[in-house]
Amino acid sequence: MSDASDIFAAEQRRLELLIASDYAGLAQLLADDLVHVHANGSIEGKSGFLSTIEAQLEFVEMNRDHLDTQVHGDVAISTGPLKQTVRIKATNDIVPVEIFTTQIWRRQGDAWLLSNFHATRTAGH
Numbered sequence: 001m002s003d004a005s006d007i008f009a010a011e012q013r014r015l016e017l018l019i020a021s022d023y024a025g026l027a028q029l030l031a032d033d034l035v036h037v038h039a040n041g042s043i044e045g046k047s048g049f050l051s052t053i054e055a056q057l058e059f060v061e062m063n064r065d066h067l068d069t070q071v072h073g074d075v076a077i078s079t080g081p082l083k084q085t086v087r088i089k090a091t092n093d094i095v096p097v098e099i100f101t102t103q104i105w106r107r108q109g110d111a112w113l114l115s116n117f118h119a120t121r122t123a124g125h
Contacts, residue, residue, distance in 0.1 A: 003112075004069040007076050007105050010112045011067055018059040023050050031106060031115035039099050039119040058087040060094065067103075074107040081122065098122045 010029060017026040027050060034046040044052060053059075067080040084097050104116035 003071040003076060003107075007069050007071075007078055007112050008067050010105070010114075011064065011078065011103070014114065015059075015062040015064060018053070019062060021054070021058065023054055026050065029111075029114055031108070031113040033115060035116045037118040039097065039121045056089055058089060059084060060087055061085040076105040076107075076112065078103040078105060082119075 014026065014029050017023075017029070027046070030046050030049075032046055034049065036044050036046075036049040038044070042052075062082065062084040064080060064082045067078045069076050069078040079102050080100070082099050082101055084099070085094060086097060087094050098121065099119040100122050101120075102116075102118045103114060105112045106115045107113075
């Protein structure tokens with residue numbers, strides 16, 4: 001596999017773990033110094049991100065058709081659209097969300113870890 005396909009596979013795994021609410025598994029894909037910028041503009045580190053999603057969101061469906069990735073040694077930058085459906089736990093509302101993401105992945109040993117995630121809502125969503 002190429003580095004770009006390894007990163008796409010890691011991203012697909014991240015989506016599967018979110019849908020499964022497997023926060024321990026998800027934590028293994030996230031760098032300890034993660035910076036996660038949500039589509040609403042809030043910014044969290046690794047522990048805050050994991051706490052927020054566990055307490056507030058259920059990921060019902062997630063679909064990423066492709067991810068454009070540029071690999072520069074042990075760092076990769078990935079961009080692409082992501083369609084997801086989430087349930088807001090406090091209200092039980094089901095919300096479709098279409099975003100565009102920029103992700104920075106860092107190779108650590110044999111694994112790629114997500115170290116930066118920035119989501120922006122796409123026009124009209």
